[in-house]
Amino acid sequence: MSVDSTNPGSSGVPTSVMLQTLPQIDEEDPKNTKPPKDRLLEFLDILEGHVEQLRKNASQLEEDKDAVLVALDSVINADLLYNLEDNDRDDVNRYVERIINRSLTVEVKVLTQRDRMQEDALYQVNHLIDGLVVVMKTDAETAQAKCISYMNACSSSVVHGVTDKNFESALLGCSLDDQKKVKRRLQGLLNYFEKIKVVPYNN
Structure with a gap:
């Protein structure tokens, strides 16, 4: 053999x-x-x-699908769309809806194996991020500062601001796959802050 x-x-x-x-x-x-x-x-x-x-x-396909959906969302919220006549705007919206529905027919899922400690760590991380999202609705500037401190915990070098040590401790208990997903989620939130033009946080 x-x-x-x-x-x-x-x-x-x-x-x-x-x-x-x-x-x-x-x-x-x-x-x-x-x-x-x-x-x-x-x-x-x-x-x-x-x-x-x-x-x-498969993970790359997941990211590609998310990127397409984000791009479609940018079309829906573009000022250019609202400058169109009603009929033209309806045509574009129908086109966008068709692409969204088509993209949702693609299902890619990569399961992450976790032990009990990693499950608990991921729960803590998600709980902290969910709290950030709640704050974002009433105080976007504070939420942005917190998001940056979380993002710094995901990076080997801190560009600006501080690092949230509680978040960092929880993140280090997560699996490597989950750490990467958390970083992508935080990057998406930071991109949202830029989109709504929140005043940059300075330490």
Whole structure:
């Protein structure tokens, strides 16, 4: 038995190409003198690499879908749209609605495995961010400052402002996948603050 140790693929390689290069087991190869367990483990290492690439590709698709929906939202709220005649505006809105409905037919979900401590940490992080969103409705400037302090906790270097230590402590207890998702969520909130032109917070 031997394993064709084809490289599982580098970042950006289409999944269809990866599937065509999946390794095969040849149990009749007389040249392979490795013990059976070593051959099987080598084979499984290669498959694990393919699985991680699939997860990476699926996560990118999730981000791409979110980006499309954000772009469509910007069209709906664009001043240019409201400068159109009623009939033209209705045509554009129908077009946007059609694209939104079409995009919602694409469902991509990458599950994150968590232990109990990671579940608790993620709950704390989401609770803090949800509180920020509530504050945003009545005091956008304070919410922006808090959002920046949360974002600083996600970064290796602080650009400006302070770092919220409670948020940082909770975030460090989360899985790496959740940390990346939290950072993207906070970046989306910061983009919203820029959109509504909140006065920048200065420490």
